[in-house]
Amino acid sequence: MVSSKETTPAAYLASLPPAQREVIAAMRALVNARLPEGYVETMNWGMLSWEVPLSRYPDTYNKQPLSYIGLAAQKNNTSLYLTSVFGDAALLAQLQEGFRAAGHKLDMGKSCIRFKRIDDVPLDVLGDIIAATSVETMIERAEAARRR
Numbered sequence: 001m002v003s004s005k006e007t008t009p010a011a012y013l014a015s016l017p018p019a020q021r022e023v024i025a026a027m028r029a030l031v032n033a034r035l036p037e038g039y040v041e042t043m044n045w046g047m048l049s050w051e052v053p054l055s056r057y058p059d060t061y062n063k064q065p066l067s068y069i070g071l072a073a074q075k076n077n078t079s080l081y082l083t084s085v086f087g088d089a090a091l092l093a094q095l096q097e098g099f100r101a102a103g104h105k106l107d108m109g110k111s112c113i114r115f116k117r118i119d120d121v122p123l124d125v126l127g128d129i130i131a132a133t134s135v136e137t138m139i140e141r142a143e144a145a146r147r148r
Helices: 009-015 018-034 089-102 123-131 135-147
Strands: 040-044 047-052 066-073 078-082 112-115
Touching: 009 018, 009 040, 009 047, 018 047, 018 066, 018 078, 018 123, 047 135, 066 135, 078 123, 089 123
Parallel strands: none
Antiparallel strands: 040 047, 047 066, 066 078, 078 112
16 A cells, blocks of 8 residues: 655645646545545545544544545555445445446455546545445444444
């Protein structure tokens, strides 16, 4: 995995080659447009990251903010990390069906969707997934996982 040492989203975008910058900027715009209130955009884990800030939920297992979405330019693709899909079978099914219905191939790991061009993904489906999980729900899931 390619990891950036940049410390701001603007610096990260500026560091990318033009073709990757275009894809990352388009996906970033979608995330920022559909992101539920309360998450913050930052650089973490060497990529763009949207998180529950520690000021809102400081009691995490690793003392890092709860990650909601990550976005990174990799060597051969772009990776969009949707942690909410990993923890929610209904959202995963919605994502899979949305890709199928749009005629797109879903290249996905546990929570990572890989794609080369912005046209390779159904933006409306991703926007709905991004908008689906509130900060409160992310915190509830974190607390439930700790109780297990």
